[in-house]
Amino acid sequence: MVRALAPVLKGLAYGAVGYGVGGPLLAGLVRALGGSFPFDLELATGAVVGTLGWLAGVGVWDTWARGWFGLPLRPWPEDKSVVRYFRFTTDHKVIGIQYLVTFLGLFFLGGALAILMRWELMRPGMQLLTLNGYNQVMSLHGIVMIAVAVAIFLGGLGNYCVPLMIGAPDMAFPRVNALSYWLTPPVAVMLLASLLVGGWDSGWTAYPPLSAVNAPGQVLMIVAVVIFGVSSILGGINFLVTIARMRAPGMTWGRMPIFVWSVFAASLLSFIFTQYLAASLLMVLLDRVAGMSYFHFARGGTPVVYQQLFWFYSHPAVYIMILPAFGAALEVITHFARTPLYAYRWVVGGFLGIVGLSGIVWAHHNFTSGMPDWMHAPMLATTEAISVPTGLVFLSALGTLVRGRLWLRTPMLFALAWVWNFLIGGVTGIFNADVATDLHLHDTYFVVGHFHYTIMGGEIFALFAALYYWYPKITGRMYDERLGRVHFWWTFLAFNATFFPMFWAGLHGMNRRIADYPAALGAVNLWTSVAAFVLGAGFLVFLYNFVTSWVRGPAAGANPWHASTLEWQTSSPPPVENFPAPPAVVGGPYVYGIPRARHAALGAAGGRAG
Amino acid sequence: MHRPEAARLSPHELYNARLGLWLFIVSEAALFSAFIAARYLNLGTQRPAELNQPLGLAITAALLLSSLTAYRAETCIAHGDRAGFLRNTLWTLLLAVVFLVGVVAEWVEAFHLFPPGTRYGTSFFSLTGLHGLHVLSGAVLLLGVYLHGRRGRYGPEDYWPVEGVVKYWHFVDVAWVFIYPTLYLVG
Ligand code: HEM
Ligand SMILES: [Cu+2]
Numbered sequence: 030m031v032r033a034l035a036p037v038l039k040g041l042a043y044g045a046v047g048y049g050v051g052g053p054l055l056a057g058l059v060r061a062l063g064g065s066f067p068f069d070l071e072l073a074t075g076a077v078v079g080t081l082g083w084l085a086g087v088g089v090w091d092t093w094a095r096g097w098f099g100l101p102l103r104p105w106p107e108d109k110s111v112v113r114y115f116r117f118t119t120d121h122k123v124i125g126i127q128y129l130v131t132f133l134g135l136f137f138l139g140g141a142l143a144i145l146m147r148w149e150l151m152r153p154g155m156q157l158l159t160l161n162g163y164n165q166v167m168s169l170h171g172i173v174m175i176a177v178a179v180a181i182f183l184g185g186l187g188n189y190c191v192p193l194m195i196g197a198p199d200m201a202f203p204r205v206n207a208l209s210y211w212l213t214p215p216v217a218v219m220l221l222a223s224l225l226v227g228g229w230d231s232g233w234t235a236y237p238p239l240s241a242v243n244a245p246g247q248v249l250m251i252v253a254v255v256i257f258g259v260s261s262i263l264g265g266i267n268f269l270v271t272i273a274r275m276r277a278p279g280m281t282w283g284r285m286p287i288f289v290w291s292v293f294a295a296s297l298l299s300f301i302f303t304q305y306l307a308a309s310l311l312m313v314l315l316d317r318v319a320g321m322s323y324f325h326f327a328r329g330g331t332p333v334v335y336q337q338l339f340w341f342y343s344h345p346a347v348y349i350m351i352l353p354a355f356g357a358a359l360e361v362i363t364h365f366a367r368t369p370l371y372a373y374r375w376v377v378g379g380f381l382g383i384v385g386l387s388g389i390v391w392a393h394h395n396f397t398s399g400m401p402d403w404m405h406a407p408m409l410a411t412t413e414a415i416s417v418p419t420g421l422v423f424l425s426a427l428g429t430l431v432r433g434r435l436w437l438r439t440p441m442l443f444a445l446a447w448v449w450n451f452l453i454g455g456v457t458g459i460f461n462a463d464v465a466t467d468l469h470l471h472d473t474y475f476v477v478g479h480f481h482y483t484i485m486g487g488e489i490f491a492l493f494a495a496l497y498y499w500y501p502k503i504t505g506r507m508y509d510e511r512l513g514r515v516h517f518w519w520t521f522l523a524f525n526a527t528f529f530p531m532f533w534a535g536l537h538g539m540n541r542r543i544a545d546y547p548a549a550l551g552a553v554n555l556w557t558s559v560a561a562f563v564l565g566a567g568f569l570v571f572l573y574n575f576v577t578s579w580v581r582g583p584a585a586g587a588n589p590w591h592a593s594t595l596e597w598q599t600s601s602p603p604p605v606e607n608f609p610a611p612p613a614v615v616g617g618p619y620v621y622g623i624p625r626a627r628h629a630a631l632g633a634a635g636g637r638a639g
Numbered sequence: 640m641h642r643p644e645a646a647r648l649s650p651h652e653l654y655n656a657r658l659g660l661w662l663f664i665v666s667e668a669a670l671f672s673a674f675i676a677a678r679y680l681n682l683g684t685q686r687p688a689e690l691n692q693p694l695g696l697a698i699t700a701a702l703l704l705s706s707l708t709a710y711r712a713e714t715c716i717a718h719g720d721r722a723g724f725l726r727n728t729l730w731t732l733l734l735a736v737v738f739l740v741g742v743v744a745e746w747v748e749a750f751h752l753f754p755p756g757t758r759y760g761t762s763f764f765s766l767t768g769l770h771g772l773h774v775l776s777g778a779v780l781l782l783g784v785y786l787h788g789r790r791g792r793y794g795p796e797d798y799w800p801v802e803g804v805v806k807y808w809h810f811v812d813v814a815w816v817f818i819y820p821t822l823y824l825v826g
Contacts (some may be wrong), residue, residue, distance in 0.1 A: 097783065099790070201655045266662045275654050300662060301669050308673030312765070322763040323677065328756055334680045339671055374750075 035114040036087050036105065043086030045217065051078025060212075069248045070318040072226065076252040080215045087182060087211055088117025093204055099502030117211060119203035120605060124210050125189025126503065129496075131210075132181040135173050135217060137568065142170035142184075144565050147419040149560040155550045163544035165231035171233030172250065176257055178484050179346060182353035183264060183299070184210065186495050187292045191268065193596035194278025196614065197631070200608035201270040205263050211605045219253035220476045232542060234339065237324035237332045241316045248317065251310045251539030258303045263350075265300030268292055269550060277595070279614035279629070286594045286618040287363070287370055287377075291356025294380040298345045298352070298387060306342035309335050324385040329454045336398050340391035348387045350484060352380060354491035355422050358447045361494045362426055363440035364432025364592045384419030386411060393462050397471045405464045412462040419455060425450070433621075443494035446521045450486025454479060457532065472542075481528045493520070493571070500575070501585030505601040508582060512574040516567060523564035530557050593620045593628045645690040647797040660803055664810045667773075671814050674769060675821050680764035684826035687759055689752045691745060695823045698741035699815065702774075705734035706812040709781075711803040719795040721788070728785045729807070742771050766818050775812045780804045 031038070056066040085094070091103040107324045113123055114130075130258040145166050149158045158166065159540020173627050188206065189397075192199055200206045202504055227244025240247050272293045276285070294494060312323040322328035324335050363370040370376065392400060392408040398433065426448055435441065460466045470476060493516075500508050531539075534553045538548055546554065559626035588597040648656060707736065710732040715723035753760040784804050787793070794800055 099787070099792075202659060204803070205659075260664050266659055269662055270655050270659050273657065274651070300666050304666055304669035305673050307669055308677075312677065315755075315761070315765055319764070320756045321757055321765065322756055323681065323761055329758055330761075331681055337680065338677065487717075493783075589818060 030526050033115055034118065037115050038117065040083045040085075040087030040211075044083030047082025047273040049087075050073040050077030050395035051075045056422070060080035061472070067318055069245055072245055072248045073252055073314060073318060076215075076219055076249060080212070080256055083215050083344050085155070087210070089208065092117055095425075098131065104397040108272055115408045117207050119201065121188050121192050121200045122503075122603065123207060124206050125185055125187075127246040128180060128184035128188060128213075129186070131213060132177050132185060136177045136181070137572075138327040139177060140168050140565055140568065141174040142173070142327065143167050143382075144562065145168060147558040147561040149544055150546070150554050153546060153551050155545060158208070158544060160544050161230060163229075164232075164542070165224065166227035167189060167542055168232050168250075169220065170630065172254065174484075175233050175346075176216065176220075179261060179299075180257075180486055182350070182357070182363075182492060182495075183261075183268070183292060184213075186263075186288075187268060187353060190499060190596055191289055191292055192275065193599070193603060193607055194289050194594055195275060195280050196595050197271065197273065197275035198607060198608070198611075199275075200267050201522050202267050206267055207268065209260045212256055212263075216253045216257045218259075219249045219256075221248075223249040223253075226437065234311065234343070235313065236339075237313055237316065237330070237335050238326040240313050241325045241330075243536065245331075248314065251314050255307045255310055260309045261299045265296040265303070268296040269300065272296075273541060276518075277612050277614055280612075283374070284614055284617050286360060287373065288353070288360045290377050290380055291354075291359075295349045295352040295386050295610070298386050299349045302342045302345040302349075302388070304342075305338050306346070306544055308364070309338035309342070312338075331399055332455075333395070333398055336518075337392065337394050337400070340394045341388070344391040344394065345370075345387045347480075348383055350488050352383065355380070356449070357495035357498075358424070358428060358444045358491040359429070360594075361440045361444040361491075361498050362429050363433075363619050363621075364498070364590055364594075365438060365444070366435045367428050367436065367621045368429060368433035369617065369621060369623070370425060371428030371432060372421070372473070373617075373619075375421045376425045379421035382421075383415060386415045387416065389417060396464050396467050407524075409462055413459060416455070416459070422453075423452070437510075439510060439517055440494045440498035441491050442514065442517045442521075443497065446517070447487060447490040447494060450482055450490055452633045453529075454482030454487050457482065470535060472540060473535035474531040474539040474541055477541050478528050478531035478535060481531070486524060486528070490520075490524075493517075496575075498590070499596075501589045502596055502603075504579045504582070505585055506578055506582035507585045507589060508578040509574050512570055512610050516570040518573065519567035519570060520564065523560055523567055526560035527557055528565050531562075548551050597630055598629060598631050648799055653799055656803065658800060660806055664806070667810065668814070671722070671769070671817065674766050675817060678821055681762065682758045684757065686823075686826035687753050689747055690823055692823065694741060694745055695819065698738050698745075699819050701734045701737045701741065702812055702815050705731045705738070706809055708734065709805045709813065710806045713798070713801055715799045716788070716793050716801050717795055721791070721793075723789055724793070724801070725785065728781060728788065732778060732781050732785065733775055734763055735781065738774060739771065739778070742767055742774075763822055766822060769812060770811070773814065777804070778812050780807065784808050 052071045054589070058072035059066040092105070093102070095102050108116070114121075116129055118124065141213070146163065147160070149156050184592065185357075188200070195514055223246035227246045229235070229240070229247035229250050230243055231240040231247065235247065235250065272285070272289060312321075315321040316325045316328075316330065319326075322330045324330040324332045326332065359370060359376065379622055387628045390408060390412040393402050396405060396408075406537075430445075457475070461476060461479055497513055499507060522619060530553050534550060534557070535541075537550065537553075539550050587599050587600050590597065593614055595614075596603070598612065608631070612631050614629045616627050617628075618628055620628050624628050661795065708727045712724050712727035712731060715721075715727060746764070749763060753763060755761060755764045781804055784801050787800070
């Protein structure tokens, strides 16, 4: 146990020392010398140095950084057991699983916070939280779930599957990949630790002027999100180079599985736009720790500028979340409809169109913020224009379903539910995008309903489709199909029961981010709360199924779905470096029902460059 | 694939490293663009009359010159001229120090003229600070490359660390080419 956790314990120790030195000690020193060192600054420097300490302890120093100083590296002994998941390991499959487990854990944490909120909202009046306590729970729920939504697909399934699907032995920069993952535990720790210093009450969007003056917990949230951003940026660059450069011989751009394309598109967004999130939060931090006047009202700051910069990232961010979900859902649909993906090229064009448009729609979040009037109409138009590329993705899904013969296993059920949920999410988005209607809908539960239909109904349902689909590849074992179906129907019905009434509540004046509401809205909230508890309980089925099947499920074999793409042409789980010899790709990825068509020839020594 | 660390990069890996660095630079450019945009969004093109223009021009000149010496350092090592490489790297470092000292001198003045709490001071200190941190990190990397170089670490076939650091250095320079007019010239 201690041996397995040695690097993590060392990381924690170094991290604690780093925090102590970079925070309290430094601050004490400066204060002793007569300088001023605000507590906010102490938290920020402590958190940054602490993170560096954590990284050094957990393996960056021993297995990487020593080389920069001309010292010999000290790699951990090779280990094939579960121990390697607690190490600074460069195998993309290990990193993928590390991401998946970490972020599923955070997903359940965020879910527990949601249950707390729904408990509070079950009846008018206050039940178990204080007003400020509610704000903190709501803010933490929001940021945790956003982090999950951004990282779990790219970091988890992207890492695990992309190198396999393009026939590569690993990512282009394996150590940077490990770094991206090991940056995320401090993020989680900081978000939770923020509760010890007053929490923060400004929601996941952290709007100033409130975020420039509230409790010090806000500082930890800012540092955490900026570090998370660094991790996303490094991950995005890694995917771009991997997909551009590590494809097996014959794997042309037009032969890549659609999931790989979606990861590519999402990475294009994340490696550029994440910087605007970092910048807007750093400006808030500068207002707090350096007395600057970006947004601080009393010093003449302009909070609306924050909203512009923040959404310049955070709108593209919703596509960072949803693009891999599009890819995965289409992947599952085409394999389980046993027919080639309909209109493959149009989908690729749609992805790239989304990438292009998502940079010019951000201000649809600011229709009520007092931004210049002339921005309203263009932002309305560009936002609605995104329906075109999104529609292409949709039509491709429908076309594939119409032309195929459907094999209704659990992954396919979740993918079909994705079509339904995302349709509702997208259609309600149009009402948000119309200035005239949004003036009434903004900051109501209508918007809450909209983004839960897109993120939970769209992305998370696609995530479950993908998890069930790739589970046999990742674990080498088959999940229990019956429990999978139970989980599906339970989640699908409870999800719609929870979130659909939110549109109604919003239209009837239920504001978002409030702990209490008029008594007239009691019935709909009671219904929503009860449905939410049922929805939460459904995940226990999923957990039970995945954990027990991993331990004693039947062996799955290399290709239980008889799927054509490369990840299924190697053992389950695949060996280190994935393929005995680089596969030679000779045709498109989905060769169902086409006589003599082949995607790849395995075992041929294709002679990769380098 | 998982070759020993000290071995030099294969041509394929070298290409990957270059591409990765370029993408990193594009991403960093986005960060600077956000802070530059905030300057214009917050206070248009207003600029205080008290700015120390000669000093601003001097540090700009030093930084631009350092790109030239950095370029020469890279070219020298590519042609196997170790002595020239070391000499030019030292010059680059020296100019970097000149630039940083100049920025500190600017800050000392600016604290009285337009402190960070004022609207211009906010953009002035954060842009020069953000850029200064990049210069500092670039200088540390240059120092690392210099020390490794002194021990004969690089040769004409194997100088990716030099190339990478020099590219980063050019980027830091180009960023200043946008920041300098934003702070000193417009308005
Ligand atoms: C399909 C077309 C879509 C349209 C037209 C659209 C439109 C909008 C608009 C106009 C708003 C602002 C509403 C307001 O605050 O008053 C909004 C909010 C939001 N949307 Fe969408 N959206 C779409 C898809 C998506 C997708 C795919 C996602 C995520 C995967 C998403 C996630 C969100 C989130 C998280 C918010 C709320 C942000 C907040 O204020 O906290 N949307 N959407
Ligand atoms: Cu948006």
